[in-house]
Amino acid sequence: MGIKNLLSSLLLAAPLVLAHPGKEEIHAHRALPLERKSLDHCEKHFSDPEFVTRTVEIHGREFARLRRELGLETEESPKLKPRDYISVSRIDHKSNKTVTKGMDLSNLFSDAGACMLMPAVDQGPLYVKGEQVRKDITEKEPGIKMTLAIQVVDYKTCKAVPNAYVDIWSSNSTGIYTGVQGYPGMGDPKDASILKLTALRGIQPTDDHGVAAFDGLLPGHYEGRATHIHAIVYLGATKQANNTITGGKAAHVGQLYFDQSLLTAVNKITPYVGNKQAVTLNTADFLFMQGANGDDPIVRYALVGKTLADGVFAWIRFGINQNANKPVSPAAFMGPSGGVMNPNGPVAQLQRGGFGGGGFGFGKRDAAQHEDEKARE
Template sequence: MLGSTFCSLAVAAIVFLCGTSAHPGEKLDVREALTEARVRHTLADLQYRELSKCNDDAEAQSRADRAMKRRLETFQRLRKERGISSDSHLYIHRRDNVAFAKWAATSHDKTGILNFTTDTPHAEIFGANSTCILTPDNIIGPYFVHGEQIRSNIVEGQAGIPLHLELSFVNINTCKSTPNLLIDIWQCNAMGVYSGVSAAGQAGLKTTYLRGVQQTDTDGVVEFDTIFPGHYQGRATHIHVSVHSGARVLPNNTYTGGTIHHISQMFFDQALINAVERTAPYSSNRVPRTSNAADGYTGYSATSAYDPFPEYVLLDANDITKGIFMWLEVGFNQNVNYEAYKTIAAYLGPNGGTNNPAYDWLKGITPPPTHG
């Protein structure tokens, strides 16, 4: 049911390390960052209250039932595609509403092992929602590429643990799902490298891996096949998400125009990150890892009311490399316009990628913009 699992993050636990070395454009003055975060948390908490009113909405309950059935079918399909036997075990991850400040010292991993049979309580597993309002960042990147390809599979041969990601979007003002949105996601690979940009250490303008756009269906749902992201210096593991409405799909399977209503980053439970990082190729990444607690940008994506951590199941408890199925329901305000925060690093066109000359800071030519 909508709002059945709201998670808790205490902003006081966020440790923002001034001068942390991350990608260019991801450095903010600590006072500016905290001020920005407070303003955004206030706005997001107001949106959270509006979303809470949807809990008893008949359409929301019907949507939740459809979501449970859809997730079960997706889970069964993914296991079949990976050759996982029907009687093998699976891990089910359930999270308590534990304060973020306690997460480092208290395990909130409620993983249990079940025999997956016809008697498995599917609603208990796939009906669980982390229904969140991902607090808008003050950055849309810094490696946002405008005009990405509309596609569901964004792997492009990148090595890593397969991740099937389901995102659903609800308009908090109407309690209704939102079809025909364009949902843009992008992430680094297992070694912490982004495609599509020419900044030092990144993969370059001719690459497009782990980037893509999908249009929401009648239930406001998009699904992506990707890999679990890696890490780079100064940042916790994350995936970027932006929501566009009114964009025009082009014949070359990209898009143009539209209004950005939502920008954020999606984070993951630390126990899951640790398990992934023990496998290849993630384990060969020698860059020091940054925990969720030490990542300053988690402060933009969380308040005491909710967090941006999705629900998930491992497709095979005995082998995490077989893949992860993950889902998150996002409440957002379609009346809000975040175009002013759009920071375009590059454009993807018919002839490939081109740099945005307004952001030469990516190549170290000019200082980074105030808001990254």
């Protein structure tokens, strides 16, 4: 085996991915095996006029709502009608169409991205299970408003997956996650009130065209990871009377990203400009490298108004394997009286100095030793 092929094999096999580092030690994700199933066979289905029309109607309805809220559209507006990681990072995912009142948005939304099965990675150490089913997850957090539309399709049949539940979570404008106590860099580790916070976390069901939409914010950056949003797609879950979901299986666990040019512009706007944590570029993030080698996990987007500060509409398509059942290890559980840390979760195991059970909890020395051991195998 040549040196180049050997290095490539070692990189793909390496289980450690730097993520959510603390000040005194660096903790790690361990990526799950990537599934490589091309969706090239879906091209005809995705370009079918009826499929495109439905996608445009759903995304267009959300987009028009956001523009109406800015006073740029009226209710009487006409109804809407019908990859390696370096190359992916160079794609400009911003729509080049000029958005005008009453325009036909079919070209704007026809490209939903995700030409392959979205790769599965660990859910990260800051997942909270038991969040509310709700569309608006901002909770008055400051930042640039972003409505995110995620379409879920089956990678084998190319058909939309209705009645799934999409669970998302991300950091706020200053790179802080709510809802988890005791993780380095995420607030006072002794402050139990953090467990009651739920901003920028929520769940939405997919409609009959496989689309779930959230009103949130563009997330802020933090040291060690490229700016991203986490997502889990649950199949077979049941919505309860308390507006949460139970049961089902996690058919997809992944992350989505943003154009570096968009993030650069975002970081010049208040309150993001006050975030002094180091920026990690997409191309320096190992999980992005894995996800973007053959796929495109960056959202497409359009400005809702004339400026970035007016808000963003973003959309992406997830190709999932409905037979998959991914492991999920929450850091905490949200209950009627607030959150409770999971004693067997990644953060709890990290605090005990353990392995973490899901690729978490490595210190610098442990991570380096583990990498050396894997390289010798």
